[in-house]
Amino acid sequence: MIEFSDVGLRYGNGPEILRDLTFSIEPGSFHFLTGPSGAGKTSLLRLLLLSIKPSRGRVTMFGEDVSSLDRDRLLQMRRHIGIVFQEFRLLDHLTTYENVALPLRVLGQPESEYRNNVTELLDWVGLGERMNALPSLLSGGEKQRAAIARAVIARPRVLLADEPTGNVDPELSSRLVHLFAELNRTLGMTIILATHELPLLDKFTYPRMLLTKGELTIHD
Amino acid sequence: MIERLLALLPGRGGAAPIVPEKSVAGRTLLLMITIMGFLSAVTLGGVVLVQKSAIAWSADVGRELTIQLRPVQGEVMESNLRTAVSLAEATPGVASARALTLEESQQLLQPWLGAGLDLTAIEIPRLVVVQLSDPVDADLPGLTRNLEAIEGASLDTHAAWRQQLNTMAGTIVLSGLLVLVLIGAATVLAIIFATRGAMATNREIVDVLHYIGASNHFIAGEFQGRFLSIGLQGGLLGGAAALLFFALVGMAAGNMLSSEAGAQVGVLFGRFALGYEGIVGIVAVVLVIAALTAVTSRMAVRRFLTQMS
Numbered sequence: 434m435i436e437f438s439d440v441g442l443r444y445g446n447g448p449e450i451l452r453d454l455t456f457s458i459e460p461g462s463f464h465f466l467t468g469p470s471g472a473g474k475t476s477l478l479r480l481l482l483l484s485i486k487p488s489r490g491r492v493t494m495f496g497e498d499v500s501s502l503d504r505d506r507l508l509q510m511r512r513h514i515g516i517v518f519q520e521f522r523l524l525d526h527l528t529t530y531e532n533v534a535l536p537l538r539v540l541g542q543p544e545s546e547y548r549n550n551v552t553e554l555l556d557w558v559g560l561g562e563r564m565n566a567l568p569s570l571l572s573g574g575e576k577q578r579a580a581i582a583r584a585v586i587a588r589p590r591v592l593l594a595d596e597p598t599g600n601v602d603p604e605l606s607s608r609l610v611h612l613f614a615e616l617n618r619t620l621g622m623t624i625i626l627a628t629h630e631l632p633l634l635d636k637f638t639y640p641r642m643l644l645t646k647g648e649l650t651i652h653d
Numbered sequence: 654m655i656e657r658l659l660a661l662l663p664g665r666g667g668a669a670p671i672v673p674e675k676s677v678a679g680r681t682l683l684l685m686i687t688i689m690g691f692l693s694a695v696t697l698g699g700v701v702l703v704q705k706s707a708i709a710w711s712a713d714v715g716r717e718l719t720i721q722l723r724p725v726q727g728e729v730m731e732s733n734l735r736t737a738v739s740l741a742e743a744t745p746g747v748a749s750a751r752a753l754t755l756e757e758s759q760q761l762l763q764p765w766l767g768a769g770l771d772l773t774a775i776e777i778p779r780l781v782v783v784q785l786s787d788p789v790d791a792d793l794p795g796l797t798r799n800l801e802a803i804e805g806a807s808l809d810t811h812a813a814w815r816q817q818l819n820t821m822a823g824t825i826v827l828s829g830l831l832v833l834v835l836i837g838a839a840t841v842l843a844i845i846f847a848t849r850g851a852m853a854t855n856r857e858i859v860d861v862l863h864y865i866g867a868s869n870h871f872i873a874g875e876f877q878g879r880f881l882s883i884g885l886q887g888g889l890l891g892g893a894a895a896l897l898f899f900a901l902v903g904m905a906a907g908n909m910l911s912s913e914a915g916a917q918v919g920v921l922f923g924r925f926a927l928g929y930e931g932i933v934g935i936v937a938v939v940l941v942i943a944a945l946t947a948v949t950s951r952m953a954v955r956r957f958l959t960q961m962s
Contacts, residue, residue: 482864505868512866522861526673535671539867544668583865 434460434623435481435591440490442476450476452647454490458625460590463617464651465634466627468644474627477644478595481625483511495590512540515584515622519596521576523568529579530555530564536587551586558582558612574605578612585616592616594626598633606633614639671862672855672879679879682847683887689840690891690942691898693833694935698899700829701931707822714811714818718783718793720750723805724776733803734779740799741783746791748784755779840942841949848880848953859961869958877951884946888939895935899927 435458442451450473458464466474479485480492483499492499494510502510515536523532530551537547555564558578568576577597584592594613598606610626610633617624625642628634634641640653673679720737724730734752741750753761758779785791793810800806852859855876862872927935 484863508866508868516864522857522864524671524858524861527669527671531669535861536865538668538671539862539865539871587866 434458434495436491436493437480438491438493440480440487440492442473442480442485443488449488450647451480451487451644451649454649456642456649456651458591458623460623461617461621463614463624463639464626464642465637465639466625466642466644467629467631467634470629472644473647474629474644475595477649478516478593478625478627481591481593482514482516483507512536512587513590515587515589515592517577517580517584517592517594517597519599521568521580521600523576523579523583525568528565528567529560529571529575532568532579533564533582533586535583540587547586551582554582554586555579573601574609577601577609581609581612581616585620585622588620589622591623591625594624596628597626598628598630603630603632606630607636610637670879671875672851672858674879679851679883682844682851682880683883683890685843685847686840686884686887686942686946687890687894689836689843690888690939691894692891693836693938693942694892694895695898696829696832696836697934697938698895698927698931700826700833701927701934703822703825703829705928705930707818710818711815712788714815715788716785717811718785718796719809719811720781720783720800721807721809722779722781722803723807724778725805728804730776730779733806734781736803737781737800737806740803741781741796744792744796744799746785746787747796748786750781750783753780753782837941837945840945844880844946844949845953848876848950849957851879852876852954852957859958863961869955872958873951873954876954877947880950881943881947884943884950885939887946888942891942892935892939896927896932899931 437454437456440451440454441449443449454477466477468474476485480487483494486492486500495513497506497510499507499510523529524535527535533555534544534547534551537551538544552561552564555561558581560575560578560582563571563575563579568579571579577600581594581597584594592613597613598609601609613624613626614637616622640651643650643652718741720741722730722733722737738750738752741747758777761780762777793808797808800808859872862875
């Protein structure tokens with residue numbers, strides 16, 4: 434599904450942030466991406482999200498070499514990738530329901546088509562009672578669950594999460610990772626979850642992609 | 654109400670707007686467009702008023718001629734006056750001709766010579782006022798030729814004065830249009846700056862939309878919808894303020910018209926009534942400003958998004 438071959442990344446004329454990354458991600462797999470701060474986790478996620486292109490090497494996603502794709506095709510491919518951020522990035526003036534429905538609005542679906550799906554998903558993540566609340570009234574855990582719902586509402590094939598547990602307490606962190614695991618198991622979504630919380634990783638048996646000073650090793 | 658109308662536009666579907674309705678940049682832009690709309694509408698209304706008045710003056714003056722009879726020794730003025738009236742009345746296209754009485758002629762000189770002077774001892778030029786029924790086909794060359802038979806008679810068609818009037822009105826109209834163009838240019842520049850400010854303020858929204866797979870086309874459409882709304886609201890407020898302005902000036906002029914000085918103003922500028930064409934012009938200004946806002950902001954947004962990506 435995703436293949437990196439000798440991928441390197443540098444910003445401008447700066448030093449290489451990522452070096453010689455070669456790995457493949459199978460469909461329906463779950464990987465933790467970990468490493469110390471500044472190791473390049475966010476940069477790797479940006480490469481996976483197709484928001485930047487590698488300085489060298491080859492990235493293949495869904496069977497296509499992304500370096501040869503035009504902007505429209507890249508946009509279509511990006512719609513198969515969901516993203517969850519540490520800082521939630523919900524739109525403050527929209528309700529929880531409207532935030533979660535946003536990807537479907539962007540796809541041009543009428544509300545009559547997606548209303549039930551969004552409501553069901555909000556129920557599933559435990560926000561059924563909070564769907565009309567603005568983000569400012571949600572707790573950290575609720576915000577992150579809303580952000581996760583937004584990332585999966587359009588049924589992406591790959592779900593990326595950048596430190597999604599960074600702003601919640603350890604107990605809630607564990608519950609959030611269980612939520613990702615549930616999505617992986619029930620929907621068969623490929624998940625890459627970046628975190629530097631080692632105690633959290635120890636609770637799960639998923640393979641770990643360890644980034645250290647721009648170099649990657651995978652521990653199954 | 655405007656918001657409800659805009660909700661009917663394609664792509665909005667009545668859902669909550671992705672770009673926030675209320676923002677400092679939005680309010681500033683609304684105020685700026687309202688002012689620009691008011692200035693544009695007042696300028697356009699002024700141009701329409703001047704043009705209407707100029708056409709009315711020109712038509713009035715064009716329907717009237719004057720035959721002037723200078724006193725000539727050996728000629729009998731009263732007889733010459735009767736002949737001039739007869740010649741004028743016999744000319745095709747002339748509705749009527751009337752010689753001003755001696756008293757009327759003396760009254761015409763009063764502003765220059767003062768009241769109370771006895772002018773009976775002096776022979777003064779006399780006038781015959783000729784009203785035309787058909788200013789286009791009136792045989793004025795024929796009348797001029799016929800008047801040559803009367804010594805001291807000359808025909809004044811006021812052509813030079815009308816020419817000056819038309820030139821002045823044309824200059825005012827052109828100046829007004831130039832002012833409109835300058836206001837339009839200033840509006841475009843202000844919208845570009847405001848749009849870029851709004852985009853920078855809403856950078857987070859743009860980023861999120863990009864991350865969830867929104868195309869630049871979609872994002873630009875969302876911002877354009879917001880700016881079209883602001884443009885329409887600003888244009889309508891400015892246009893309404895301009896209509897109110899003309900209504901108030903018209904009322905003030907109406908009160909002034911009771912005095913003699915006011916009557917002079919009324920003769921020059923009419924009753925400040927914009928009429929059908931003025932109101933249509935102001936409505937057009939509102940629509941143009943809304944369209945200008947939407948198109949300019951769309952271009953600025955597309956440019957911003959291209960630079961971002």
